[in-house]
Amino acid sequence: MGIGTPQTAKAVVYRGGDGGIQVETITVQPPGPGEVMIKVGACGVCHSDLSVTNGTLSLPTPIVLGHEGAGVVVQVGEGVTDVAVGDHVISSFVYTCGQCRQCVTGRSNLCEVGNAWPASLVGGHSRTFDAAGERLNVMSSCGVMAEYATLALGSVVKITPDVPLDRCALIGCGVMTGWGAACNTAKVTPGSVCVVFGAGGVGLSTIHGCAMSGAAMIIAVDIMDSKLEMAKVFGATHTLNSKEVDNVVSALRKLTGGGADYAFECVGYGEIIAQAFGCLRSGGEAIVVGVASAKDMTSVRSSAFALQEKVLRGSYYGSARVRHDFPRLLSLYQSGQLKLDQLITQRYTIDEAPQAFDDLAQGRNARGVIVFS
Secondary structure (H helix, E strand, O other), X not given: OOOOOOEEEEEEEEOOOOOXXXXXXXXXXXXXXXXXXXXXXXXXXXXXXXXHHHOOOOOOOOEEOOOOEEEEEEEEOOOOOOOOOOOEEEXXXXXXXXXXXXXXXXXXXXXXXXXXXXXXXXXXXXXEEOOOOOEOEEHHHOOOOEOEEEEEHHHEEEEOOOOOHHHHHHHHHHHHHHHHHHHHHHOOOOXXXXXXXXXXXXXXHHHHHHHHOOOOEEEEXXXXXXXXHHHHHOOOOEEEEHHHOOOHHHHHHHHHOOOEEEEEEOOOOHHHHHHHHHOEEEEXXXXXXXXXXXXXXXXXXXXXXXXXXXXXXEOOHHHOOHHHHHHHHHHHXXXXXXXXXXXXXXXXXXXXXXXXXXXXXXXXXXXXXXXXO
């Protein structure tokens, strides 16, 4: 344990079962070697947080939620030299060790060390305890839906201090995941035809990435007209309410004049993965971005691989190299190219977290953000 000062903080905690989330007072212990404590400025309310509470993502409870955060360093542990007190940082929900095979070959989003610890700091350490002194797990080695959080240095990225923290927080998951799927994973080419299934926070960022890449046609597919209207703000040229057509794949193939070059599944359902693959033209790529339940399955036509050279691939965290991509995205925002302001539909206090989760579940927001004082 570190030698700094423990902090009392409000946090959003899920204790399992059907009880939903609670706002609790917790204690955050100071950072140990190679760790930092941050005062969280803002945390996005992401669908992955909701997925923990509904069982889609199976993580041990009780757990402090939150993985899309930004804040200011207030304490540093022994041996930390890369960041200092006062630095602004964004949390990364994938810890990067910089030494495993994935990291050294440029695929740090798949870090073998970081992905082995989904609910604690790397090595199984915990710095977070409830009012009774019992250990709390932390989502994705972060647990940043709290006023304070202690994280490993490999889970934070130093950023410029002149962008508001509520905008910075969005980079930590939704924007990186969606924009990266289009620009890093698929590498969408100018003039191409893209279809994006799901117009939530990740889907909107995928649409935006396709638009910034010069796609000529971008079709947003969703079941809510309000989300489809929002998709136009981020670059969708066409929209399709999938509830209003008998056959989604046929409708998309007709609309695209034979099929899409790229199709992105940003929902997390096997049925929609099959639709994304089915709406491709020969040589097209379907990219799976949404996180499905471990029991969820998909089925596609096998002959399409050999006879049509279709590609089905995954995109985890937008194929991010966070120390390169986070500053890059903030530069794009500062130059007016990346839409972050428009992505925030509603801001909440931490005491309003239950409402934020309900709004997320009901599809009311592009992105809700909890802002801390």
